[in-house]
Amino acid sequence: MVKQASPPATSTCCSKALRLEWEDLCCRTKSDKSSSGREILSHVSGQAKPGRLLAIMGPSGSGKTTLLNTLSGQLPYSSSVRLTGQVFITEEDTGSKDAAGGSFVGVDVAIPGRERESGNSGFVFVKQEDLFYSQLTVRETLLFTARLRLSKRMKDGEKRAYVEEMMARMGLADVAETMVGDEKQRGISGGERKRLSLACELMGNPSKIIFADEPTSGLDSFQSQSVVSRLKRLCHDPARHTVVVSIHQPRNSVYAMFDDIILLSDGHVIYHGPAGKATEHFARLGYVCPPEFNPSEWMLDLVSVDHSSPSRRQESQQRVKELIRAYQEQKYTGETSAVSPPHLSSEKQKLLRSHQLANSLSARRAIREHHPSWFAQFWLLIARQWKQTSRDLFTNGLRALTSVLLAGMFGSIFHRLGRGEDGISERSAVLMHTCINTAMIAMVKTLNLFTRERVVVGREQTKKLYSTSSYVLSKVIGELPVDAFFPVVFGCILYPMVGLQAHGQRFARFLGILVLQTLTSSALGLTIGSLCPSTEAALTLGPSIMVVFILLSGQVGTSNSKIPPFLRWVQHISLIRWAFEALCLNEFQGLTFTIPSRSPLRILRRLLPPFLPPAFRRALPSPLVPLAGAEVLKRLDMDPARTSMGRAVRAQSLILLGNYLLTYAGLRFHAPRFQPIMATSSPPASGPLPPSHSTATPLPSLTPSSPGRDHPVESRAYRTLRPPMALSPPPPSSSPLALSTTVGGARSEERRTPSLSSSIPSPSTPSPWWKRRRSRAISAPSPPLSASLPFSSGEGGRKHSTLKDRTASWPKLFHPPPR
Structure with missing residues (x-):
């Protein structure tokens, strides 16, 4: 990983161009201890020159993406991967066409420590997947990035002007007010999304080294040429950017834009040099490209292994081995046109690089000090979260429709509950179904949306745009109004239809408990989403946990005495239990029910024939007796003498706060990590070697x-x-x-x-x-360099x-x- 110091406003303000060099990169992985492993990269060396567009080409599985991720410091961490080699940059004057003799600005061969593992390499890296907040426009997306990445000393008007300039530079001015969109909502095209990714990466990034992983993937021929032409323009601008892309099979017009190429096969370099001389290199080896063929397609066929038959597989493998051997022999004898790999010639160069790297790191820390404060990040994130949540008409409309339909269905089934014996069980049932329905809808919505949003947040946190705490707090506050709206709609329809207590204060408490239940369930979804690696895993784990909470709430046909002792602690963290308890305390207190009596005289009155005089019937005790709501709560194991609605609300609030803390810890623990170079x-x-040396x-x-x-x-x-x-x-x-x-x-x-x-x-x-x-x-401490050691x-x-x-x-x- 390399660090360089440059003004943060724009990358074109520097007077020096940067050359990226790497030497002897090897990447090996193994599946188990008994396996020798697979070599993904094998002694790969080369360089990317400023002002030139370098393309990494090769068949599928040749190591293109691994090499690109290694050079950019974005190779995902894995304990089974061993990565070795050297990566560094050299600095040259923008007016020079040859970097030989350029002064070194920094080198970190091993790429250790927090900077490498966090992926904050300082390079511009455009990933293959273009992920954004779908409900923001192109201008809002770039303006949000500019306000986070540009110096806080710049005025907001200057940042807006810089965004307008960037949109014009990337050809996005015509779609500035268009939503980015996603699979649910139509937005900008695939090529425009790719150019938006490049614009976001260039925004305020002082680096002049740009990486793009499969920038033409999923695009048609016109859009592919448009994206590559934008990258080509970056090479030719006054800053002379160094651009490295990985690409699979470009068309003729796209291949003609490449200045240099690296052709890989099974992790080995087949050719590295000018793109226009690649066919000449293979012609000297006896492989001539026909005039009517696309050179890139012909070269990929030449270095690929044909598995259609054993004879063809053996023949193609032998051809690839000969091409690898020919490139290595010509590289060492100096007969190839490939770019000569860098070599560290003296100890003096290494020490000079190490001191300049330290100064570069200090300069980059100084740049970060001009980034927005925590409160500025917090307000920017709140504004973005509110726009994303409130503008999602599809999700919000579906949630509103679901709330109305389910409330109407529950109200029709439990319409106008009475005060008899059936009214007790029916009230308990409708309150329990209300808790489950509110919790499941909120949690599933969060699992589905947050796991996809977390990928975008992970990339932004890799670039150190904002802190995890500011994001979590802004997400909670930004989604609060919308999340609270739907349980209020549900409760306003359900409450009068069912015929619950017609009291204004109890109705307000009922709505408050539903809102708290929704927020707690959404917080549980955030916790599960922050810990699960994918949306599928989160959607599998979340409902399972909710079923456990329902089962161990003690109110679904299971008494507390039947729950095993080692599972009873789950009751204390069950959001279903505390919500149901609060709703029951709010509803049953103050009510009086009439239930049939079990006294023999009361039973006799019901058996009297109808022709007896009414006076005789009134002389016997009534078959119905009153039952206070407090007695009902005792039968439900909610004795008002030992519990209260305030206790249930406090417990639910603690569960809510605990889930927010777990979400923060999960995001910090599962932050993207990247493979260090050994x-x-x-x-x-x-x-x-000593025994302790590795x-x-x-x-x-x-x-x-x-x-x-x-x-x-x-x-x-x-x-x-x-x-x-x-x-x-x-x-x-x-x-x-x-x-x-x-x-x-x-x-x-x-x-x-x-x-x-x-x-x-x-x-x-x-x-x-x-x-x-x-x-x-x-x-x-040692003496000055000019002095000798006192013991030698x-x-x-x-x-x-x-x-x-x-x-x-x-x-x-x-x-x-x-x-």
Whole structure:
């Protein structure tokens, strides 16, 4: 991963062009421990020049996307993938046509740490899938990106002018007020969506290196040519962008726009060089392209393996092997027209790159400080979420229709409930169905929409546009008015039809409980959506969890005594239980029901013949007795003496807050991670590697050195000594002992006297405490670069003979105590 410093407003303001170079990239994956694995990339080297359009071509499965993702720092992380090699950039003047001799601006060979794993490489990367907020217009999408990415010192009018300029540059001015759209709503075309993706990536990005993954995928020939022509114009503008695209099978007019190509087959480079000389390269090898053939199609057929029959498969595999061998031989002999891969020639270049990279990282941090504050991000996200939610007419119309129809259906079935014995069970049933219906609709809606929105949010968070906390809070507040509207519609229709208590305060509580139930269910959907990797998985897990909550609510034919003890804790987090309890307490308190009596005299009255005088019938007790609502609640295990509606609302609110916190944690935990590049280190010249040393370890991150003092970059394998880094090779020594260190992915050696080795404990065996103290003393801060080490033979012939002579003048702290 490479970092560069540039003004954030536009990429054309820099006076330097950037050349991307990579060397010996290898990518291997394996499915299990017993398998040797599959090599996706095999020792791939090359470069992309500024002002030129480079196309990565090859058949399916050749490694095009893997190479593009590796160069851009966007290769998804996998523990079974091992990625090695070097990637760096060089800087050249925009007026120069050759970058040879250009000054280096930064290199991070191992690409370790938080920047690489978060994918924040600083490059412009246009993904194959074009995902946006569908209910925003093209202008609103670009303006939102500009307000987040451009400096907060710019006025809003300047940002709007910059957006207008970008739309004109990308050919989007005619569709500025058109909705982006999705599969439910018609919007802009596929080519316009691809150009919108490119415009969003270029917005405020100071990088001059642009990557595009399959920019013509799913487009017709005209739209494909339009998109590639826009990328070609970026190469020819004053900034001379470096553009790298992966493409499968371009048409003739598209292929003619490519300046250079890389042709891959099974992870190997078949050709790398000017696009116009590719056919000449293969003609020298005996493969001539017919004049009537498309060169790109002919080359893909040439490097593909034919699996139609065993004989053709063997023949094509042999042809591909010969082409790989021919390219490698010509590359090493200098007979090919391919671009020469970069080579790190000296330790001086590596140290210069590391110091310049540290300055570049500091400059990029300074750029980020001008981004909007947390509150500015919050208000921008609220505005976008409100537009996206309120303008989604299809989803909102469907939710409104569902609320009206279900409320009417429930009201027809439970119409005008009475105060008899059946009225108790019917009231309980309608309240339970209301809880389930409200919860399921809210949760399924959230699962369906949020899992798709999370992909867009993940990409934006990869670019560090805003924080996770600002997004979660803005989403909750931005969706609150719309989410609260539909349960209110449902309750306003259901309440009078069923004949619940005709009291204004109880009606308001009823609607409030439905709104709280909707928000809690939606929050549960956010939690599940943030933890599940796909929409299908979320839609499978969400209803299953809801069924468990319903079953363990204690009101669906299952008493609390029948629930196993290890499952009773689920009742406390069941949003169905607390919503149903609050609705029952709100409805049954204050009501009086009449139920049949079980007294023998009351039963006798019902058995009397009708011809008896009424006076005799009135003398016997009535067969119906009153039953207070509090007694009904006791039978439902909701004794008002030990519970209350406030307790149920507080429990539901805690579940709501807990789900929001889990959503935040899920988004942070499942943030996109990307594969780091490992640098394969060589064993020291003095002997075998220590046991703790790995043959493929991530290099340490490069940090800036303080002025006037050397800051050595040390290897993780050797921490006993910290030899100073010099911009020139160390003075020669006749000692046979060599100590190896790793700096920027390359190994440097310094000769030391044999007496030094006696004071250094072996990394594999523990040493006495007093020797460890002396090792720390030897590892003290190093002298200036021009000076010699005090314990080695240096300039002027000064030499210490023994360790005792060297330690005689040291402080008493470093001497062992008397025994």
